[in-house]
Amino acid sequence: MNILIENALAVLPNGGKDEIGRHNIYIEEKIIAGIDEEPQGFKADKVISGDNRLVIPGLINSHTHTYMSMMRNCADDLSFTDWLFNTIDPIEAELTPEDAYWGSLLGQIEMIKAGTTTFNDQQMHIHMVTRAAKESGMRAVISRGLVGSEYDRSDRRLTEALEEMGDGKDCDRLNFLLGPHAPYSCGPEYLRMIADVAAEKGLGIHMHIAEGAVESENMERDHHCTPVEYVRDAGIFKNHTIAAHCIRVSDSDMDILKENNVSVVTNPASNMKLGNGFAPVPAMLDKGINVCLGTDGAASNNGQNMFREMGFLSLIHKGVHDTPQCVGAKEVFKMSTINGAKALGLDKITGSIEKGKRADLAILRLDVPSMMPNNNLLAALCYSANGSEVDTVVIDGQVVMEDREIKTLDEERVYHEIRSLCERLGLDKKSY
Numbered sequence: 018m019n020i021l022i023e024n025a026l027a028v029l030p031n032g033g034k035d036e037i038g039r040h041n042i043y044i045e046e047k048i049i050a051g052i053d054e055e056p057q058g059f060k061a062d063k064v065i066s067g068d069n070r071l072v073i074p075g076l077i078n079s080h081t082h083t084y085m086s087m088m089r090n091c092a093d094d095l096s097f098t099d100w101l102f103n104t105i106d107p108i109e110a111e112l113t114p115e116d117a118y119w120g121s122l123l124g125q126i127e128m129i130k131a132g133t134t135t136f137n138d139q140q141m142h143i144h145m146v147t148r149a150a151k152e153s154g155m156r157a158v159i160s161r162g163l164v165g166s167e168y169d170r171s172d173r174r175l176t177e178a179l180e181e182m183g184d185g186k187d188c189d190r191l192n193f194l195l196g197p198h199a200p201y202s203c204g205p206e207y208l209r210m211i212a213d214v215a216a217e218k219g220l221g222i223h224m225h226i227a228e229g230a231v232e233s234e235n236m237e238r239d240h241h242c243t244p245v246e247y248v249r250d251a252g253i254f255k256n257h258t259i260a261a262h263c264i265r266v267s268d269s270d271m272d273i274l275k276e277n278n279v280s281v282v283t284n285p286a287s288n289m290k291l292g293n294g295f296a297p298v299p300a301m302l303d304k305g306i307n308v309c310l311g312t313d314g315a316a317s318n319n320g321q322n323m324f325r326e327m328g329f330l331s332l333i334h335k336g337v338h339d340t341p342q343c344v345g346a347k348e349v350f351k352m353s354t355i356n357g358a359k360a361l362g363l364d365k366i367t368g369s370i371e372k373g374k375r376a377d378l379a380i381l382r383l384d385v386p387s388m389m390p391n392n393n394l395l396a397a398l399c400y401s402a403n404g405s406e407v408d409t410v411v412i413d414g415q416v417v418m419e420d421r422e423i424k425t426l427d428e429e430r431v432y433h434e435i436r437s438l439c440e441r442l443g444l445d446k447k448s449y
Contacts, residue, residue: 018062018414020044022380025067026394028074028350030369035350037394042072044376047414052372063416065409069384071394074369075134075156075377075412076323077357080223080261080282080311083124083138083146084117087435088316091444097229097291105316109141111442118145119434125153126423126431127321131404132379134412137259137282137311137361139196139223143181151188154417154425156377158361159185160196160223163211166204175214190413192361197253199225200244201232208251221257221362224248227270228262229293245270254279259360261311263301264294271297271304280307280360283352285329286320287313298334299343309357310349324404327353331399346399380409 022042028035029052043051043059050056085105092104112120117140128136135156140146143161150157161178178195185191195218197203197211215222227233227244236244245266248254254277261282263274274281283296301308312318312326327349334344358368367377383391387401410418417425439445 018046018416019060020063020065020376020411020414020416021059021061022065022072022378023067025065025070025072025380026383027072027370028395030355030371035347035395037071039067040072042370042378044411044414047375049370049372049374049376052370065380069382070408071381071383071388072370073132073379073381073398074354075367075379075410076132076353077309077361077368078128078133078136078311078321078323079259079280079309079357079360080284080313081124081136081138081321082140082314082316083121083136083149083321084112084140084142085120085314085316086124086127086321087116087120087439087444088314089319092316093290093319097293098231100291100317108442108444112141114142114145116438116442117142118149119431119438121146121149122153122426122431123435124315124321125149125155126426126428128323129153129155129410129418129423130407130421131322131324132381132407132410133321133323134377134379134410135357135361135363135367137194137223137357139198143178143193144184147181147184147188147191150191152426154190154412154415156190156363156367156375156412158192158194158223158363160194162196162198163207164198164202165207168206168210170210170214172207172210175211179214179218192363194221194223194259196223199228199232200236200247205247205251208248208253212252212255215256221259222253223259224253224261226260226263227265228288229291230265233265243267243270245273249273249277257362261313262288262293262296264288264296266297268300271301271306274301275304275306278307280309280356282309282311282360283330284311284313284318284326285333286326287317289329289333290319291317295333295337298330299338302344302348307356307359308352309360310352322404323353324398324402327399346396349399350395376411376414378411379407380411381406382408
C-alpha cells in the first residue's frame with residue numbers, strides 16, 4: 018500500500034538535532050520513499066490528513082517482558098527479592114506457552130496504543146512472542162531468558178532458544194538475541210558459554226545488570242567484583258550487548274560500559290516501584306554511553322507506556338540532581354527513538370523519519386487538551402503527552418492502528434483470553 022501523510026507537522030532529524038516542521042511524507046510499501054519530494058510515479062492508495070496532527074518516529078521500548086502483562090497488579094509494594102523469588106517466579110512456573118502468547122499480545126496492544134512500534138523482549142517462550150508479533154505487526158527483538166551455572170553446549174534452554182529463533186526467519190520485522198538473565202542467576206562458566214555461542218552465531222546479548230543493592234553486595238562478597246566487572250570478565254562484552262538497568266554502577270563500571278560499546282536501558286518506573294534506585298543517566302551521557310529507554314515488564318512497571326516513562330526519566334533526574342537542565346526533553350526523545358534503534362542494531366532502518374528507512378510512525382492528535390496549546394511540541398512529548406493522543410500507528414508501512422482502533426488484532430478476544438487465564442491461575446484473587 019502507498020500512503021501519503023499530507024501536510025503534517027513531523028519530527029525529523031537535522032544535523033544531529035530533531036526539528037519539527039510541516040511536511041508531506043510518502044510511503045511506498047514498507048519504505049519512506051520521500052519527504053516533501055514526491056517519488057516518481059507515486060500514486061497514493063491512502064491519504065492521511067496532517068491537520069492537527071504530529072508525526073513522530075515510532076517509539077522503541079528497549080527492555081520489556083511482554084508475557085508479564087497478565088501479572089499487572091499482582092505483586093505490588095514488595096522488596097525486589099520478595100517480588101522476584103517469592104511472587105513472580107511461582108507465577109511463571111504455572112504459565113503455559115499459550116499463556117505467554119496471550120500475555121504478549123496484551124502488552125503489544127498496549128504499546129501500539131501508546132505509539133511504540135518496536136520492542137526488545139526477554140521471554141520464556143520465543144516462539145509465542147514471535148507468533149504474537151507476526152500477528153500484531155510490531156517490530157521486535159526477542160531473546161529467551163537463560164539461567165545456568167555450567168559450560169554445557171547441550172543446555173536445554175539454550176538449545177530451545179536457538180531452535181525457536183527459526184520461527185522468525187520468514188518475517189524481517191523480527192530479530193533475535195541471546196538473553197542470559199542476570200549476574201545473580203548465571204554462573205561465570207555459563208556466561209562464558211553464552212559469550213562463545215553468541216560470537217559463533219553472530220548474535221548480540223540482552224541482559225539485566227546491576228539492578229539492585231543485594232545483587233551488588235552479594236557479588237562483592239562472593240566474587241570480589243561488581244556485576245559489570247563480573248559480566249565483562251566472563252566475555253559477554255566481546256559481543257554487542259544491551260544492558261538493562263545498570264543502577265548500581267561505579268565510575269569505573271561506566272568506563273567499562275563505554276569502552277565496550279554497551280548500550281544501557283534505563284527503566285525508571287520499574288526501578289522506582291521496586292525501590293532499586295536510579296541509574297546515573299547524566300553521568301552515563303557525559304561519558305558518551307548510548308542510553309535508551311524501556312518500560313520493563315508490567316509485573317514491575319504495571320504498564321507498557323513509553324510516554325509515561327519519558328516523563329519520569331526527565332523529572333526524576335532534575336529532582337535528584339537539583340537542576341532543571343538535567344536530562345532534557347530532547348535527550349529523552351532520542352533515548353526513546355534513535356538511541357533505542359542503535360542499541361538494537363536497527364538504526365539503519367528505524368528510529369527516525371528519513372527517506373529510505375522503514376515507515377515506523379506514530380501520529381498524535383494535537384487538538385486534545387494535553388497537547389493544547391501547541392507550544393514546543395518536543396517538550397510536550399516528554400512532559401504533557403500520556404499516550405492517549407496517539408491516533409494512528411504505521412509499522413513497516415502497514416496501518417496497524419487508525420482512529421485508536423487496532424487493525425491487526427481482535428482486542429476483545431485478547432481481553433477475554435487474559436481474563437480466563439488470570440482466573441485459572443488465581444491472579445485475579447492475589448493480594449500482597
